[in-house]
Amino acid sequence: MKKTLGRRINQLRKDKGMTSEQLSEQCGVNAVHIRRIESGSGLPSFHLFLKICNVLGTSADYLLGDLLDNPVIPDSVQQLGKQLKHLEPEQVDMINEMIEVMIRHTKKEQV
Template sequence: MIGNRIRKAREDKGITQEILAESMDVSNAYISKIERGRTPVNLDNLDKICAVLETSPEYILHGTNTSTDEYMRNEIIDMLQGCSAEKIKLIAQVIKPIVEYKG
């Protein structure tokens, strides 16, 4: 999940793996391995990643970023990532009445 969040934050900023690697003084292969979950990221590099991507370690590690209004939306999106189509349909049936409620 950490690698997926790093990739998403990087893509949201419009930054390539190469640019992120250059700004951290690491190899492109290292960034690729982190994003694919093949290698863990140490705290120093996590701090550098967060600085370049202008995001918080809280979001990268836990999927929430309470410093933005979008933190719950991001958390829900992350939870849906690995769900089957059938499960997503069930979730949609549950939340649709809540979303449509005018009260």
């Protein structure tokens, strides 16, 4: 879990164009501590974890979601699932294709 969380924080920080020093300054901690977290050799305190989420503009779900035994599914995703049940299979396929295109487009913009 430590390594996965650290990798996600590291990747998100880099995607935002930030250095570990910049992240540490905005979170009010030593850069060495941030590097330890990103390398997986340490975990942030709850308070620091919330600061990291805020500074990086992400949610705890994004950083921890699939690491939890009982992941929290946002209400919006649950609502979408309910709506998809009323569609024909080809309509669901079309929505899946649109999501895939959006993800590819978003990844291209980040590069």
